Amino acid sequence: MDVIEGTIHVEGGQISSIVEEGVESDDIVIPAFVNTHTHITDSVAKDGARARDYSWEELFIDPGLKGEYLEEADQDEKREAMHRTLQFMKETGTGTFADFKEEGIQGVKDLKVVDEGREVDAVPLFQGEYLTEDDDLRTEIKRAGGYQSYYPWDEQDERAREICDELDKVFALHSGEPGPDDIDDALALNPDYTSHMVHTREEDYEVLEDNDIGISALPRSNLVILDKLPPLERLHEHTTVALGTDNVMLNSASMLREMEFTSKLFDISPCEVLQMATINGAKLMHQADKIGSIEEGKRARLAIIDTSRELKELRDPVAGVVRRATARDVKETVLL
């Protein structure tokens, strides 16, 4: 990832050329962010709990506080709240996100309705647990952007893994969040990526590396829910690490905030953090040929950062964008 001064030419929604030349503008143009892990249905429950007051189980299991909030809200409320989150994502520079969809088939349909005609690309990952005997796994994966399900996994998940391969869809999991018990089974399914891995064990690094299993790292979420952090430097040494913002209930879906947090908590360079928020996410979501970097032939999906205010005296443009930029500094998110 180089910093150059120049002009990006766009034709028909694609980057047609990048010309290195002196320009009058002081704007910084970066690839639009790729958020690899959200749950935006819980946009209806923003800050509905101070996570430290509850255990992980109390927040998320049978149905947990989050589930109660989702049951209380009607469909229109959920759709309106999701719509606001999509708008906020655009305002904070995000172009594409993978949503670990709640509420099964209906959840995927709701997100598609909300996303219809909008520029932010939602990739709903169908939640496998909701499948009934009357539903067809392949049809639902095809309709969604991919598949996700929760531990313990079974034959349906193995079939889903194969179908995702055939259809070039994303297969992603959660593992190693409250504890390490689900990690072996998660890695055995060979997902495109798994999320959290706060409890990564020494033997897991080799498995991740040998099988090219990526990581969606969610450090803000881990800190607020578990009061722990993932071993991000070591994960980054062994495999592709991307970033995500997780539940909207507990964290805003801002990749700017996730980058600042990651850059300040871990010994990872600003440039590598920016890659985690852009091209690495595109790789995990099978879209690295189209988005995630500024290259000729890729879609013009760009965040334009204004350096006339808070970012005025920047000594290092990449560090400034990663560690300091806020929604106010995003002049425009171009999503063609």
Ligand SMILES: [Zn+2]
């Ligand atoms: Zn999650």
